[in-house]
Structure formats: C-alpha cells, structure tokens
Amino acid sequence: xxxNIRNTPEPGSHTEPRENPKMFLEAGDTITIGSRxxxxxxxxxxxxxxxxxxxxxxxxxxxxxxxxxxxxRKGAYVPExxxxxxxxxxxxxxxxxxxxxxxxxxQKPTSELLALYERVKAAITEDSxxxxxxxxxxxxxxxxxxxxxxxxxxxxxLKKEGLHDDFVRETAYxxxxxxxxx
Ligand SMILES: [Zn+2]
Numbered sequence: 001x002x003x004n005i006r007n008t009p010e011p012g013s014h015t016e017p018r019e020n021p022k023m024f025l026e027a028g029d030t031i032t033i034g035s036r037x038x039x040x041x042x043x044x045x046x047x048x049x050x051x052x053x054x055x056x057x058x059x060x061x062x063x064x065x066x067x068x069x070x071x072x073r074k075g076a077y078v079p080e081x082x083x084x085x086x087x088x089x090x091x092x093x094x095x096x097x098x099x100x101x102x103x104x105x106x107q108k109p110t111s112e113l114l115a116l117y118e119r120v121k122a123a124i125t126e127d128s129x130x131x132x133x134x135x136x137x138x139x140x141x142x143x144x145x146x147x148x149x150x151x152x153x154x155x156x157x158l159k160k161e162g163l164h165d166d167f168v169r170e171t172a173y174x175x176x177x178x179x180x181x182x
Contacts, residue, residue, distance in 0.1 A: 024062045031064060033076075033085065038066040046084050046102050053096045056177045061102050077101035096150040104145045104174045113170045117144050120163055128157035145171055 030037045046061035063084040075090040077083075077098040084098050109117075126133050132153045137144040147154040148167045158164040 025064060031066070031085070033073075038085075040064045041067060041088065046099055049095065050099045050102070053099060055099050055103050055175070056179065057099065057102050077105065079105045093150055093152070097146045100146040100149050101142060104171075105142060107174050109141050109145075110170070110173070113145075114141065116163070116166055116170045117141055120144065120158070120161075120167070123161045123163060124157055128160050129153055130156060130160075145174065149175075 024043055025031060025040055027040055027042050029040050031040060032038075042065045044063045044065065045059060046057045046063050047059045049063060050057040061082055061084060063086055066085060066087050068087050068089045073087075074094040075087065075098045076085045078085065079101070082102070084102060086095060086098070121138060124135075124137075130153070134147070134151060134153055136151070137147045137154055148158060148164075148171065155164065158167055
C-alpha cells in the first residue's frame with residue numbers, strides 16, 4: 001500500500017499529519033457561515049451528545065455552539081469540515097438530525113438503500129403526511145437518511161405508506177457501532 005510519509009511538518013506549517021487530532025476552534029473564536037460571522041459560545045464533542053441519541057460518533061467531530069440565530073437556520077452539519085453547528089436554541093429533533101449526518105455522511109449508500117430512496121420518492125405525496133408536510137427528504141440521500149431517522153412527520157409518512165420497516169432495515173448498517181464486533 002502506498003503511504004505518504006509526512007511526520008515532520010515544516011516549522012510554522014499549519015498542515016497537521018493526519019494521525020494527529022484535529023485542532024478545534026475555541027469559545028470566543030469566530031466562525032463565518034455564509035457571509036455572517038458568529039461567535040462560538042462553547043465547544044463540545046458530538047460524540048458526547050450523540051450518546052443521548054444512541055449514535056456512535058468519532059471523537060474528532062466538534063460541536064460549535066453559537067448565539068441564537070436571527071434567521072431560520074436551526075443547526076448544521078458541515079461535511080467538508082466535519083463539524084456540527086448548533087445555536088443555543090437548537091431543538092432536540094434538529095440536534096438528532098444533524099448528529100445523524102455526522103454518522104451517515106461519510107458512508108456509502110448501498111444499492112438497496114438507493115433503490116428504496118427511489119421507491120420512497122415515488123410513493124410519498126402530500127397525502128402521506130398529517131398536518132405539517134416536509135419534502136426535505138427529496139433533496140438528497142443524506143436528508144432522506146437523517147429525516148427518516150429523526151423527523152417525526154416523515155417517519156409517520158413512511159409508516160403510512162408501509163415503507164418504514166424497509167427504511168429501518170436498509171439503513172441499519174449505517175448505525176451499527178463500529179467499535180463492537182457483533
Ligand atoms: Zn440535514
């Protein structure tokens with residue numbers, strides 16, 4: 001196997017060798033989202049909050065807690081940086097949703113899961129929902145997975161169309177604990 005040997009970074013270099021833990025920003029630092037700068041109020045580990053939802057998240061994913069958003073954004077998982085952004089008023093369902101992205105995002109969907117996604121897109125209509133309607137799952141496979149695991153109204157719609165059992169079966173592999181053998 002080919003391997004890059006970069007164990008001695010040049011002095012002043014900001015590229016850490018991959019084996020090293022990544023550097024987190026700290027409380028008081030600012031982070032730019034879109035065109036807006038946000039102050040980081042506190043930093044926690046996605047791993048710790050993930051446990052509350054039964055999610056196993058690697059320990060190199062930080063949550064940056066930002067001041068309450070004035071806009072509609074409720075939280076985010078940023079795959080390019082592998083970070084989670086929450087506001088001090090982020091609700092639990094959103095927390096669960098974004099942390100689910102931190103688990104599923106870097107795993108490949110199976111052909112069975114992709115086929116199920118096509119079936120779901122064809123089957124779910126406005127009539128599948130009761131009350132609040134959400135087509136966020138249509139955006140991409142990641143939103144499908146996260147909403148199917150966390151969004152009450154969509155879970156209800158999947159059940160109504162007889163697709164929830166299939167969803168649970170086809171996504172189970174994404175959420176098995178990689179640290180356990182069985
Ligand atoms: Zn999402």
